[in-house]
Amino acid sequence: MLLCFWLFLIPPILCTDPGVKVRLTEKGLEYGRQLGVASIQQRLKTIKIPDISGKESVPPIGKVEYSLTNMQIFNVGLPTTAVDLVPGVGIRQSISKASISLNGNWRVKYLRIIRDSGSFQLNVNDLAVTSSIAIRSDNTGRPEVSSVKCEATVGSATIKFHGGGSWLYNLFKNFIDKALRSQMQKQICPLVADAVSDLNPHLKTLNVIAKVDQYAEIEYSMVSSPRVSKSYLDFSLKGEFYNIGKHEEPPFPPEAFLLPPQVNNMMYIGVSSFTANSAAFVYNKAGVISLYVTDDMIPQSSPLRLNTETFGKFIPQIAKTFPGLMMKLLVKTVKNPVITFLPNNATVQASGTVTAYAIQRNATLTPLFIIKLETSVSAKVFVRDTRLAGAVTLNKMNLTLGTSYVGDFQIRFLDSIFQMVLKVVVIPKLNAQLGKGYPLPALGQMKLVNTVLLVLKDYTLIGTDVQFTG
Known part of the structure; x- marks a missing residue:
């Protein structure tokens, strides 16, 4: 795929003039970007968020034990993606204004004996990713790619609880919101790196x-x-x-x-x-x-x-x-x-x-x-x-x-x-x-x-x- 050409940092191999040159234009990079969006989108859908549990003090009730379980991502939106050529440096791939939606189950225990449960939905907006891709020659003379730099930020989020005494969660949802976004942010760059590595089987088909x-x-x-x-x-x-x-x-x-x-x-x-x-x-x-x-x-x-x-x-x-x-x-x-x-x-x-x-x-x-x-x-x-x-x-x-x-x-x-x-x-x-x-x-x-x-x-x-x- 043309994504395989989103490459830079190739070490010199031989000091000789080429017999053949291949030029990839911005139009070609745009086609590669379209193919790449689908790959990254599928990777982001595989984010796994572990169960979260803890205790929080909620006046006037006191200590509340909570847990969030069975969290699954059901939608990833990547409305704005771009690939930029940086003269003398390489290629920068960026994603902005992305969104992730997930749902899961909640459970609470308070006043020692009262238990309640329900479901919730989290929508994360303004997710941004910037990454660079490096390429080196493998031992067969074919290119091999890897992610060398990646930055990811998870912006604002909204969380809605449903069922039971969900009003309790609304009292400390900011804490839960922060914990969920932190878990997501840790996994985005590794998944982007995996999406880049997915290109290598395609690169190995190059008829060297x-x-x-x-x-x-x-x-x-x-x-x-x-x-x-x-x-x-x-x-x-x-x-x-x-x-x-x-x-x-x-x-x-x-x-x-x-x-x-x-x-x-x-x-x-x-x-x-x-x-x-x-x-x-x-x-x-x-x-x-x-x-x-x-x-x-x-x-x-x-x-x-x-x-x-x-x-x-x-x-x-x-x-x-x-x-x-x-x-x-x-x-x-x-x-x-x-x-x-x-x-x-x-x-x-x-x-x-x-x-x-x-x-x-x-x-x-x-x-x-x-x-x-x-x-x-x-x-x-x-x-x-x-x-x-x-x-x-x-x-x-x-x-x-x-x-x-x-x-x-x-x-x-x-x-x-x-x-x-x-x-x-x-x-x-x-x-x-x-x-x-x-x-x-x-x-x-x-x-x-x-x-x-x-x-x-x-x-x-x-x-x-x-x-x-x-």
């Missing part, structure tokens, strides 16, 4: 290590203390991809970026180009940015086929040396693709090779040539559920001959074939993977609504409201 697929995972641990301003709270997260089971740092560091002032949504997530490029590094390291292209992947309607007959029209020696054979292409990257974010523009530069093989009748592969391939693609980035996804389209392609096993030939004649292979096979396969997306930082059953996305310089900004469904 989020699995993407069988090759990669992304880490969202905090790298520094949150930044508190007058109108928002910023969290700095690592936001780095790793190969599963092997955390190797990429050969480039994250670079600092600043989120712009935005207030329309509850939460903003900034995903830097570092995060995207760490993904490219991981998948290239895993050797999975490669694809074998065979003729059955080419649309039947295409006149260009992956066989020595088609290629022989451009490179005659292929048709002459390997007549009537099918072909296979291996497309793979030779270095890490580079993702760049500019305003309203996301591009990917990739360097790779295409190795062409003739498929012999005994299924062995004979290399024909290796083409060096430089491509630029435009990327569309979007949010799907709680995942950041994408799709690419080809901008331009440049071919140069790397190695030929069939003699010299003019590479430009192959442009149309490789344009077709990229557009109808490689890019659709890539988009199928990109469309699955990778998980954004999230808590439990968190749902993103009213989401907007902007591509800015060096990062992508996601603005969203949040709902918790569980």
Whole structure:
């Protein structure tokens, strides 16, 4: 729940720039406040007031023995609650003008032999609570919260006795009123602390290590203390991809970026180009940015086929040396693709090779040539559920001959074939993977609504409201 972000006093964890930033706005804090009121209200209803008994001198009767028993709270009202951001300090949560109503039984004995009993109702008004919440990282890298400061005051109260000689109680109700309010006041801050601790199970659902697929995972641990301003709270997260089971740092560091002032949504997530490029590094390291292209992947309607007959029209020696054979292409990257974010523009530069093989009748592969391939693609980035996804389209392609096993030939004649292979096979396969997306930082059953996305310089900004469904 967004209450989990009512946090401060986080000790520094790492001295590094984040790959991902999360900003909680005043609108988000307001949603958290609404969720928090229900939690605190339920906790205050659990106040247990022990039986109270004693003796008081009541003129002209003399000593009166009394007891109050079976006291139960039946209503808690929290009409005024607030959450304030204190720049450079943290968050202050306050409750004012609250009320608590309880009922119970009374019993008296006076003049040694006279006994009487009845019921009573106590209404406490002007109850006020001010509390602060601290957070520290647990041993899994997730945040853990606790109440570090709490002040509670119980204001005015009215008590009404019913039944029997209740007029007796009215003679010394001020004493009873004070005793009941004292019992309440002792328990309020511990219960508020319990309400804060109730957040920790929710915090443990934070996907600090989020699995993407069988090759990669992304880490969202905090790298520094949150930044508190007058109108928002910023969290700095690592936001780095790793190969599963092997955390190797990429050969480039994250670079600092600043989120712009935005207030329309509850939460903003900034995903830097570092995060995207760490993904490219991981998948290239895993050797999975490669694809074998065979003729059955080419649309039947295409006149260009992956066989020595088609290629022989451009490179005659292929048709002459390997007549009537099918072909296979291996497309793979030779270095890490580079993702760049500019305003309203996301591009990917990739360097790779295409190795062409003739498929012999005994299924062995004979290399024909290796083409060096430089491509630029435009990327569309979007949010799907709680995942950041994408799709690419080809901008331009440049071919140069790397190695030929069939003699010299003019590479430009192959442009149309490789344009077709990229557009109808490689890019659709890539988009199928990109469309699955990778998980954004999230808590439990968190749902993103009213989401907007902007591509800015060096990062992508996601603005969203949040709902918790569980």
